[in-house]
Amino acid sequence: MAVLEAKDVSMYFGELAALKEINLSVEQGEILGLIGPNGAGKTTFFNCATGFLTCTRGDIFFKGQNITRVPGHRVCHIGICRTFQIVQSFSEMTVLENVMMGAFCRHPNTSNSMHSAQDILDFTGLADKRDQIAGSLTLADQKRIELARTIATEPDLILLDEVMAGLNPAETEEAIELIKKIHQKGLTIIVVEHVMEVIMNISHRIAVFDSGELIVEGPPEKIVRDERVIQAYLGEEYHA
Amino acid sequence: MQNDKNFYIIFSIILIFMAVAPLVIQNTHFQHLLIMLLLFATLSQAWNLIGGYAGQVSFGHAVFFGIGSYAAMAPLTHWGLTPWVGMLIGGVVAIIVALIIGVPVFRLKGHYFAISTFAVAEVVRELFTNWEWVDGPIGLDAPVLEQGFYNLMFYKNKLPYLYIVLVFFFIMMLLTFRMERTRMGYYFRAIKQRPEAAQAMGVHISKYKQYALMMSAFFTAICGALYGLYILHIEPATVLSLDISIKIVLITALGGTGALWGPLLGSIILIPLQEYSRIWLGGTGKGIDLILLGALIVLICIYEPRGIVGLLKRFNFQKGKN
Amino acid sequence: MDVTIFLQLVISGLLIGFVFSLIAVGLTLIWGVMDILNFAHGDFLMLAMFSAFLMFANLGVDPVFSLPVIVGLLFFVGLLTFRLVIKPVLGYHALIALLATFGLSIFIRNVVLFFLGPDFRVINQSVLAGKRISFLGLHLSLPQLVSAIGCVLITYVVYLFISKSKFGRALRATALDKDTALLMGINTNRVFALTFGLGAACVGAAGGFLVNFYYVFPEVGLNFAILSFVIVALGGFGNIGGAFLAGILVGLVENIGGFFVGPEFKYTLVFILYLIVISLRPKGLFGW
Numbered sequence A: 001m002a003v004l005e006a007k008d009v010s011m012y013f014g015e016l017a018a019l020k021e022i023n024l025s026v027e028q029g030e031i032l033g034l035i036g037p038n039g040a041g042k043t044t045f046f047n048c049a050t051g052f053l054t055c056t057r058g059d060i061f062f063k064g065q066n067i068t069r070v071p072g073h074r075v076c077h078i079g080i081c082r083t084f085q086i087v088q089s090f091s092e093m094t095v096l097e098n099v100m101m102g103a104f105c106r107h108p109n110t111s112n113s114m115h116s117a118q119d120i121l122d123f124t125g126l127a128d129k130r131d132q133i134a135g136s137l138t139l140a141d142q143k144r145i146e147l148a149r150t151i152a153t154e155p156d157l158i159l160l161d162e163v164m165a166g167l168n169p170a171e172t173e174e175a176i177e178l179i180k181k182i183h184q185k186g187l188t189i190i191v192v193e194h195v196m197e198v199i200m201n202i203s204h205r206i207a208v209f210d211s212g213e214l215i216v217e218g219p220p221e222k223i224v225r226d227e228r229v230i231q232a233y234l235g236e237e238y239h240a
Numbered sequence B: 001m002q003n004d005k006n007f008y009i010i011f012s013i014i015l016i017f018m019a020v021a022p023l024v025i026q027n028t029h030f031q032h033l034l035i036m037l038l039l040f041a042t043l044s045q046a047w048n049l050i051g052g053y054a055g056q057v058s059f060g061h062a063v064f065f066g067i068g069s070y071a072a073m074a075p076l077t078h079w080g081l082t083p084w085v086g087m088l089i090g091g092v093v094a095i096i097v098a099l100i101i102g103v104p105v106f107r108l109k110g111h112y113f114a115i116s117t118f119a120v121a122e123v124v125r126e127l128f129t130n131w132e133w134v135d136g137p138i139g140l141d142a143p144v145l146e147q148g149f150y151n152l153m154f155y156k157n158k159l160p161y162l163y164i165v166l167v168f169f170f171i172m173m174l175l176t177f178r179m180e181r182t183r184m185g186y187y188f189r190a191i192k193q194r195p196e197a198a199q200a201m202g203v204h205i206s207k208y209k210q211y212a213l214m215m216s217a218f219f220t221a222i223c224g225a226l227y228g229l230y231i232l233h234i235e236p237a238t239v240l241s242l243d244i245s246i247k248i249v250l251i252t253a254l255g256g257t258g259a260l261w262g263p264l265l266g267s268i269i270l271i272p273l274q275e276y277s278r279i280w281l282g283g284t285g286k287g288i289d290l291i292l293l294g295a296l297i298v299l300i301c302i303y304e305p306r307g308i309v310g311l312l313k314r315f316n317f318q319k320g321k322n
Numbered sequence C: 001m002d003v004t005i006f007l008q009l010v011i012s013g014l015l016i017g018f019v020f021s022l023i024a025v026g027l028t029l030i031w032g033v034m035d036i037l038n039f040a041h042g043d044f045l046m047l048a049m050f051s052a053f054l055m056f057a058n059l060g061v062d063p064v065f066s067l068p069v070i071v072g073l074l075f076f077v078g079l080l081t082f083r084l085v086i087k088p089v090l091g092y093h094a095l096i097a098l099l100a101t102f103g104l105s106i107f108i109r110n111v112v113l114f115f116l117g118p119d120f121r122v123i124n125q126s127v128l129a130g131k132r133i134s135f136l137g138l139h140l141s142l143p144q145l146v147s148a149i150g151c152v153l154i155t156y157v158v159y160l161f162i163s164k165s166k167f168g169r170a171l172r173a174t175a176l177d178k179d180t181a182l183l184m185g186i187n188t189n190r191v192f193a194l195t196f197g198l199g200a201a202c203v204g205a206a207g208g209f210l211v212n213f214y215y216v217f218p219e220v221g222l223n224f225a226i227l228s229f230v231i232v233a234l235g236g237f238g239n240i241g242g243a244f245l246a247g248i249l250v251g252l253v254e255n256i257g258g259f260f261v262g263p264e265f266k267y268t269l270v271f272i273l274y275l276i277v278i279s280l281r282p283k284g285l286f287g288w
């Protein structure tokens, strides 16, 4: 059974259709890449799947359960967690406290949450920065904190919105390693990313959005050769 | 944890000092000052829960304060009901008012909460000024009753008031300290810093804002009750006034919003300043001290939004570097 | 009930409502563009009224003629406020800006109280003062009528300015998304400063009109401030048309409701209206 399944999902902001009848599903243990030019609707799709927005039409299912109208704060308890395109670390908290915020979702007690967060810090390689204030760290570290915090909620599915944007090649490499490591723990992942090499490298399957529509989906090899994708997206680079 | 141990040590020293000093210095002025200081430190800590920790600024806390003082005083004057019960009633009514304000507003982003608190304070003052049962604008005088703990009336000596207020200060501080370390405390701070991210972490934002406001309202009402019973006279123009709301906000902002020691530090500076400026500036009306307070709020915001706590941290940081 | 009385109430409500609208437009501009609630807005109104009063009392300038000066003065007050109080706190958490304007409000009010005293003052010998027009048994006070017309005109001019002018475009772009506006080469700090000036000028004009028929005293801004907060919330923040209509609505509720329930409860009524509206329509009566 699909972990996440979108059926005819449309999202309108007034007249503007940010999503048009999207049908998309993700299987257990899969890494799905989501690409498309600016304004294609990728973030909006995440917003609908995590209760930040309620889609105008259509339904979204998580392991068979209809979650279209589940409020945002419940989604995390159900087992879906996301990161944000623009970093949203709790900038006045320490790294440990940031990750504890995620761990509280399953461990209401502070010391339990702290233990669980400590494990995540070790896992994500943030342990030596544990007591630093998040706001004082580099972008790469803040994005890593967001990742750590996300998996601290012990989700089944994570939605990563451009966690590698703005990182240098070395940092990107580390981030890719981390995402693969997270995947090995058995999590299902949807990644939005603009850097093609990255998305080709880690995704099992890729879906391409353009102007709110899902134009193609398939394995990476197929996507790079697809005429529509080249026109809509890669065209900018390859034909320029 | 080291941090926790430090707190308990410092806190015990302060409590012991507050308890012993008035026994040594048997001066009623000094005792009055201490009572006011502790009362406003408690009050501002109550405000700090919603305004500082959860980051939802209220400009109308006088409403809870006034409700508390009326709830203790009116049943006492009319029926001789012990103010301890009145105090509880006040706390509960304050929670109900907190719900009336919070339920429609906390779902929304933006400044709706600040507006609501500000407006509710005016509305409630309007209502009390026109309510005959509590003698409208004239207000209520505490009846002369047998003195003692039951009636919370002490005529010969201020010390019993001081110790009662000290107990509430103790409770409020300890509660805030413990709260900081619970999930709720983390959630409050997260909501203040990054509401969207907090929601993604599973925080029910409006619910937790509501919790913060209800706790804050409850303790503010209790402080209001204590204040009325101590001053022996309450009227809308004092206990429901904008001045009270201003003072609460200012003390916390001065000391440090969202910081455990902020309210106490703010009170230590501000309460004596105000009591003495009243004596020095006496005849000129109440204008000058408010001019200074207003300017002070602006200056704090511009130069050190974290208040005195922030200044101390800066100082500490520099010391650490050398 | 007598139809004339009811009509009279409606007319009075409308007339004062237009003044509320202009005050609220000034506030909603600042709110919409900067996401700042200016707590000193009512005190700006008071400053405008006092300036007009002082010019009248000391120099003999009729409030009708001092109006442009007052508007200019308040524009300057707005700019100054932005420079000295708002700009330094822009980088901090939003609650700091809120606190700062709150402190400013207390400061301004008490400085005026200190120098001019708490007395109520009134201008009673101006071109407009005390004159009224009567027809069909209805009475219209001339200063109120003139003020209402003036306020509507100015509101309309502001609306045109925002929707048509080049600066208006920059302002709307900034309101939508500061960062993008900055990238597009808009000097957002300049937009902010001018918006603050413009917002203050609006409330300055309203004060310049109001002084023709309303008492002046240091706390006069307080009640108007509360009403304008409510109006802005009802109209949907940043929405000029919404503020205009909501101002009229509040004027009507205050007058008609105040008549039936008793004038001492008019704020209670307005506030209940506010609670109902934000419960049912969280983005204001006209927002969605």
Ligand SMILES: Nc1ncnc2c1ncn2[C@@H]1O[C@H](COP(=O)(O)OP(=O)(O)OP(=O)(O)O)[C@@H](O)[C@H]1O
Pocket (backbone or CB within 6 Å): A013, A016, A018, A036, A037, A038, A039, A040, A041, A042, A043, A044, A045, A085
């Ligand atoms: N809350 C909103 N209100 C109005 N329009 C919105 C809102 N959120 C997104 N949009 C619009 O919906 C469209 C899709 O935006 P979205 O952020 O989903 O794109 P994206 O694929 O994530 O783009 P990017 O690669 O730039 O992040 C855009 O035109 C955007 O302007």
Ligand SMILES: [Mg+2]
Pocket (backbone or CB within 6 Å): A042, A043, A044, A085, A161
């Ligand atoms: Mg996006």
